[in-house]
Amino acid sequence: MLRLIADALTCQRGGRVVFSHLSFTVTSGEAVQVTGPNGAGKSSLLRLIAGLVRAESGRLVLEGGDPEASLGEQCHYCGHQDAFKGSLTVAENLAFWTDFLGGGGIAAPAAMERLGIAHLADLPAGYLSAGQRRRLALARLLTVSRPVWLLDEPTAALDVTSQAVLASVMAEHVATGGIILAATHGPLGLPVRDLSLGRAAPAAPVAA
Template sequence: MRLDVDNLACRRSGRRIFSGLTFSLEQGGALAVTGRNGAGKSSLLAILSGRLRPDAGKIAVSGVGEASLPECLHVVGHRDGLKSSLTAGENLTFARALLGAPHLMPAQALDRLGLGHVLDLPVAYLSAGQRRRVALARLLVCARPLWLLDEPTAALDVASQEVLALLMAEHRAGGGLVIAATHQALGLHDAMELRIDRAAPEVPAVALGADAEEWL
């Protein structure tokens, strides 16, 4: 899969949020989207997922046959998107049936996130960190090449952050793409950075050097 974004702009409530965003990702690529609060990081992910229409620019995807971009991606946003009255396993079973391209079984996905013991527990009983890990387990129950992650380490302890870094590395090693909006280190080695700054909105993605890899 290859993703090309050219001269993308976003307008919310009549106000230009950003413009001139350009980057490309090929198989195994990763992009860390950074910037201050309100700069438009979440809006960029919303545009890529198809939930928000861009004000200008083009998005092109290749290498996925006749599939559209929304059919090729997973989104983990600020909200976990879980049904509190359902168990962790039931939430993942629903996602697996809805999204298609089944991969791991719910129990297997939860095991990878260290949550095998909550399979039959209603999500309402889980802590914020556990809920976050259940949401991340959706990445594993269905195989989709592009992961869009909005502050994915929110509410995660250090051990869980390390597991997430491993999962992203495995996904990339298999040819998958990762785009993550973040304020924190994610373990995305050899990633590109796209900093959104309204004062200088046209900031192309650049490859980070070895010194920056430790931060990402």
């Protein structure tokens, strides 16, 4: 059983406190939808959990996880940037990230088939549409096995069919004991618990 525990987290970005004293627990088999207005800290929270942003204070731990790996190493972070090289093919980009992140999931061809991009395997990624780029980024969720998925607007640029595929992929992850935190303004297509960050933090005062 995994338990992702946040205790009194405070995050500061660009000279302002984005959120403070945030506490929550997410356990195996849960999907959490992180909500709130623009500037409330949804993306910052996911980046903090992934180890890309340092907390000003508070505690963040994954109980029941791999004691030899950091929390970030046990997370999949899928942000706004799709993180691919345009001159490499779809298959080459996915192979690179699978090797870099450690693999352990399903084979790349099966992942591309599941996300509906198998027919694009030999196409340079720079030619992909926005929706196709998003599906390539999401394919890493399947080729690399990690228990915690941190998804920032995961359905962005996806059509209705692709959103349904992603919903089934996420449902399978939580059904096998995984954890998902997704920052989104829209529905994810599966049962979720809401984590609201409330109102956006005001800008820090400028010194005279």
